[in-house]
Amino acid sequence: xxxxxxxxxxxxxxxxxxxxxxxxxxxxxxxxxxxxxxxxxxxxxxxxxxxxxxxxxxxxxxxxxxxxxxxxxxxxxxxxxxxxxxxxxxxxxxxxxxxxxxxxxxxxxxxxxxxxxxxxxxxxxxxxxxxxxxxxxxxxxxxxxxxxxxxxxxxxxxxxxxxxxxxxxxxxxxxxxxxxxxxxxxxxxxxxxxxxxxxxxxxxxxxxxxxxxxxxxxxxxxxxxxxxxxxxxxxxxxxxxxxxxxxxxxxxxxxxxxxxxxxxxxxxxxxxxxxxxxxxxxxxxxxxxxxxxxxxxxxxxxxxxxxxxxxxxxxxxxxxxxxxxxxxxxxxxxxxxxxxxxxxxxxxxxxxxxxxxxxxxxxxxxxxxxxxxxxxxxxxxxxxxxxxxxxxxxxxxxxxxxxxxxxxxxxxxxxxxxxxxxxxxxxxxxxxx
Ligand code: EPU
Numbered sequence: 407x408x409x410x411x412x413x414x415x416x417x418x419x420x421x422x423x424x425x426x427x428x429x430x431x432x433x434x435x436x437x438x439x440x441x442x443x444x445x446x447x448x449x450x451x452x453x454x455x456x457x458x459x460x461x462x463x464x465x466x467x468x469x470x471x472x473x474x475x476x477x478x479x480x481x482x483x484x485x486x487x488x489x490x491x492x493x494x495x496x497x498x499x500x501x502x503x504x505x506x507x508x509x510x511x512x513x514x515x516x517x518x519x520x521x522x523x524x525x526x527x528x529x530x531x532x533x534x535x536x537x538x539x540x541x542x543x544x545x546x547x548x549x550x551x552x553x554x555x556x557x558x559x560x561x562x563x564x565x566x567x568x569x570x571x572x573x574x575x576x577x578x579x580x581x582x583x584x585x586x587x588x589x590x591x592x593x594x595x596x597x598x599x600x601x602x603x604x605x606x607x608x609x610x611x612x613x614x615x616x617x618x619x620x621x622x623x624x625x626x627x628x629x630x631x632x633x634x635x636x637x638x639x640x641x642x643x644x645x646x647x648x649x650x651x652x653x654x655x656x657x658x659x660x661x662x663x664x665x666x667x668x669x670x671x672x673x674x675x676x677x678x679x680x681x682x683x684x685x686x687x688x689x690x691x692x693x694x695x696x697x698x699x700x701x702x703x704x705x706x707x708x709x710x711x712x713x714x715x716x717x718x719x720x721x722x723x724x725x726x727x728x729x730x731x732x733x734x735x736x737x738x739x740x741x742x743x744x745x746x747x748x749x750x751x752x753x754x755x756x757x758x759x760x761x762x763x764x765x766x767x768x769x770x771x772x773x774x775x776x777x778x779x780x781x782x783x784x785x786x787x788x789x790x791x792x793x794x795x796x797x798x799x800x801x802x803x804x805x806x807x808x809x810x811x812x813x814x815x816x817x818x819x820x821x822x823x824x825x826x827x828x829x830x831x832x833x834x835x836x837x838x839x
Pocket of ligand 1: 586
């Protein structure tokens with residue numbers, strides 16, 4: 407049994423050297439998918455709802471998970487690594503109520519700790535959460551909900567301070583179906599006496615897996631995975647085990663790579679039932695996709711067809727796959743359009759693809775027209791955020807010449823040692839620290 411390593415999230419800035427395979431369809435073999443980042447982070451945070459301990463299995467070994475462990479340890483939780491991908495979280499009697507500003511500012515999911523801490527300890531103070539720079543990313547929905555539940559809010563020295571002797575169950579309509587707000591309010595309501603009803607909730611599968619985990623541990627949550635969720639709360643949960651589901655965004659990212667340069671490439675340990683939107687786009691683009699119960703097998707076609715993409719909350723096309731799929735569209739014969747509806751700044755990466763040779767016309771912050779096919783040329787570039795970083799890696803992979811991708815720490819936040827897995831199926835990517 408090892409203790410969670412404390413300073414492991416502070417890493418030197420690393421880079422990838424990527425050999426371009428010049429659009430050849432040569433990646434062959436099996437690409438295994440790890441546990442879902444956006445599910446495991448919420449299960450880690452949910453450990454605050456328990457009086458004893460929880461175990462998380464199939465955790466991806468990514469930087470955001472390590473940061474969440476560090477943040478929990480700083481609050482007083484004992485985090486122990488039981489095996490490669492399993493961690494146990496043991497709760498202290500009382501928690502510290504200040505989220506460490508340096509760690510909390512470095513990733514968005516830190517916000518989900520605020521509600522459980524407020525409900526459990528009557529107080530929480532925290533900085534504005536950080537994460538990928540893809541838009542404004544306000545937290546007004548969270549703050550409004552906590553105030554409606556009875557908390558008092560102060561803002562001092564860039565910190566939000568919330569206090570409440572007792573929170574009360576409420577009826578709440580989300581003005582936007584926010585994923586982390588839905589998850590945070592579910593968790594908060596589990597500890598509050600009374601019933602909370604949430605309307606216009608996000609419906610992402612990660613929300614359902616969180617609710618299933620909490621229900622199996624004794625919570626009373628109904629409707630998760632639909633826009634209307636009811637929580638009957640009032641007491642701490644005792645113990646629980648969370649088996650992290652496969653990462654549908656990682657699986658989708660790999661499916662896009664396979665659609666560009668895969669030859670019988672198998673994406674293994676995934677759940678195709680959570681991937682309808684991306685698989686539908688690939689099929690419409692002319693990609694040969696075979697689905698099994700927990701895998702997909704993909705053959706890149708000689709010619710890709712253009713497709714129009716509009717991002718949408720689940721089950722629509724995920725915003726997290728918008729940048730990777732844009733790379734695919736640069737190779738389609740004809741014009742495709744992209745309409746990003748969730749975040750304001752999620753088309754910034756297109757400038758770099760244009761410098762690689764892509765023909766992309768931005769029509770405002772939300773729309774782009776991609777015309778193809780255009781050969782891509784390798785170059786030196788920087789990962790702007792997690793998903794744009796993966797898009798650049800994909801573009802570099804199919805380029806005519808080699809590329810250098812800096813700041814790959816952004817990719818490590820969500821994809822575990824992605825180069826090792828891609829190299830096993832025929833890519834040539836080296837990491838340099
Ligand atoms: N919004 C508000 N006010 C709020 C909260 C959100 O206006 O208080 C708006 C946002 O500005 C955005 C929309 O609501 O326009 C939806 O954002 P949401 O809150 O759903 O995003 P999030 O919960 O911060 C999660 C994922 C993101 C993913 C989005 C959308 C985590 C930790 N993050 O973010 O994942 O893009 O849902 O599916 O779960 C990623 O993995 O690369 C990533 C960015």
